[in-house]
Amino acid sequence: MTQAILKLSGIEKSFPGVKALDNACLNVYPGKVMALLGENGAGKSTLMKVLTGIYHMDKGAINYQGSDVTFDGPRHSQEVGISIIHQELNLIPELTIAENIFLGREKTNVFGGIKWAEMYRDADALLQRLNVKHSSRQLLGELSLGEQQMVEIAKALSFKSQVIVMDEPTDALTDSETKSLFKVINELRNEGCGIVYISHRLKEIFEICDDITVLRDGKFIAEIAVSDIDEDGLIEKMVGRRLDEIYPRIDAKHGTLCLEVENIVAPGVHDVSFTLDHGEILGISGLMGAGRTELMKAIYGALPRQSGDVILDDKVVSPITPRDSLANGIAYISEDRKGDGLILGLSVKENMSLCALDALSKGLQLDHVKEATAVEDFMRQFNVKTPSRDQIIGNLSGGNQQKVAIAKGLMTRPKVLILDEPTRGVDVGAKKEIYQLINQFKAEGMSIILVSSEMPEVLGMSDRILVMHEGRISGEFIAADADQEKLMACAVGKKINEAGL
Numbered sequence: 001m002t003q004a005i006l007k008l009s010g011i012e013k014s015f016p017g018v019k020a021l022d023n024a025c026l027n028v029y030p031g032k033v034m035a036l037l038g039e040n041g042a043g044k045s046t047l048m049k050v051l052t053g054i055y056h057m058d059k060g061a062i063n064y065q066g067s068d069v070t071f072d073g074p075r076h077s078q079e080v081g082i083s084i085i086h087q088e089l090n091l092i093p094e095l096t097i098a099e100n101i102f103l104g105r106e107k108t109n110v111f112g113g114i115k116w117a118e119m120y121r122d123a124d125a126l127l128q129r130l131n132v133k134h135s136s137r138q139l140l141g142e143l144s145l146g147e148q149q150m151v152e153i154a155k156a157l158s159f160k161s162q163v164i165v166m167d168e169p170t171d172a173l174t175d176s177e178t179k180s181l182f183k184v185i186n187e188l189r190n191e192g193c194g195i196v197y198i199s200h201r202l203k204e205i206f207e208i209c210d211d212i213t214v215l216r217d218g219k220f221i222a223e224i225a226v227s228d229i230d231e232d233g234l235i236e237k238m239v240g241r242r243l244d245e246i247y248p249r250i251d252a253k254h255g256t257l258c259l260e261v262e263n264i265v266a267p268g269v270h271d272v273s274f275t276l277d278h279g280e281i282l283g284i285s286g287l288m289g290a291g292r293t294e295l296m297k298a299i300y301g302a303l304p305r306q307s308g309d310v311i312l313d314d315k316v317v318s319p320i321t322p323r324d325s326l327a328n329g330i331a332y333i334s335e336d337r338k339g340d341g342l343i344l345g346l347s348v349k350e351n352m353s354l355c356a357l358d359a360l361s362k363g364l365q366l367d368h369v370k371e372a373t374a375v376e377d378f379m380r381q382f383n384v385k386t387p388s389r390d391q392i393i394g395n396l397s398g399g400n401q402q403k404v405a406i407a408k409g410l411m412t413r414p415k416v417l418i419l420d421e422p423t424r425g426v427d428v429g430a431k432k433e434i435y436q437l438i439n440q441f442k443a444e445g446m447s448i449i450l451v452s453s454e455m456p457e458v459l460g461m462s463d464r465i466l467v468m469h470e471g472r473i474s475g476e477f478i479a480a481d482a483d484q485e486k487l488m489a490c491a492v493g494k495k496i497n498e499a500g501l
Helices: 044-051 074-079 097-101 116-129 145-157 175-190 202-208 231-239 292-300 322-328 337-341 348-356 368-382 398-410 428-443 455-461 484-491
Strands: 006-015 018-028 033-037 059-064 067-069 082-085 163-167 194-198 211-216 219-225 257-266 269-277 281-286 307-312 315-317 330-333 416-420 447-451 464-469 472-478
Touching: 006 044, 018 033, 018 044, 018 194, 018 211, 033 044, 033 202, 044 059, 044 082, 044 163, 044 194, 074 082, 082 145, 097 116, 097 145, 116 145, 145 163, 145 175, 175 194, 175 202, 194 202, 202 231, 211 231, 219 231, 231 428, 257 292, 269 292, 269 307, 269 447, 269 472, 281 292, 281 455, 281 484, 292 322, 292 330, 292 416, 292 447, 315 322, 322 330, 330 398, 337 398, 348 368, 348 398, 368 398, 368 428, 398 416, 398 428, 428 447, 447 455, 455 484, 464 484, 472 484
Parallel strands: 018 219, 033 194, 033 211, 082 163, 163 194, 281 447, 281 464, 330 416, 416 447
Antiparallel strands: 006 018, 006 059, 059 067, 211 219, 257 269, 257 307, 307 315, 464 472
């Protein structure tokens, strides 16, 4: 095998109450893509933070280009040729695309003045390479989340690094953006770069990666060639057990009508109507920009409605704010846990109970025992990996943060639970745990709306599916009659007869 350009050996790292890394190892080879896989909390992000100097390891060694090294921080690692594309964006919306790409590294003349023309030219070239149809002079805040992710990738490419770490790089990307990224990855591979690719989308691993390193509970489990393993075998190595069914849907008889949405018009939503029964899971599919999230926010009250009604249990409700919706029995779990779902500086307990404080209070005083008991119960059900309920949630892995965000909505015991991309950034083992909990609440009669960009997830968990295109419902299916081809046909705007349905 080719000599590794980067080698991490025997890495150990502990935090109060938890050993995050225990003899973790990783090899990165020039001209190859190494997948780094494991459940949430397996130590992937911690290992990358040790690599880039954000954390200092307790034990172990890092060898880069034949020499043992330690880094003082991300800037030091970038200067020697190691870049990381983070799952959470590190960009400034008020600056232009070019200013974000070269922030702190602005091109200057001998007098210290910024060479704007050169900077914009180089930034435009990076955007063109990634097939981003924007001028680098445009404000970053005007771009979609997926386009901002492409800017984050362009920023990493600007360092011309020998090793590039990509942490969930396609998480917010459309299919076309993902294809553009894969094209660039192949170019980097041909140029001899070593790439670490972290993703929970196993299909991508088999499509773009050469080798796989698996971590479990902070320990090195295996390094395997992609050609030597299949998806079932990979899942078993990641979770330490077999997953017989990825989507454990239960068949439960629907109850009476729960929710009616009539002629909703809102920004990005055009005259949408649908119904939802008690104990039903309604899947919402469609491409990015189809208006799915806007529709959910309009129902919840987080986006102003221009017209239309929401009827819950035969009663017209008019939520003006999310607080009104929660009072009416409608809870919404945002696709953006960092921006809308959680307060990263508060504890697990404080985040989880935030929306249920009225139910956890006696008069004007919070019942701390009742709160702690409820939080511990959800932590156990969701298998949240944290040293304690008092841990600051910003210190948890992304997947464990997502579990807390979902538990936060469920703690209010809503009649209608809206889940917008509930398993984004969540590993296959944790996904099944979330699906089982969704089924549990479904069996208890809760009505659930499941918005997802993953068609297998919508098909696997929903009783009925709506497809959106350009702010309108373009198709409706009983789950048993749907498949990916039918959903995609409606998602791109084909009429029923054009799609052959």
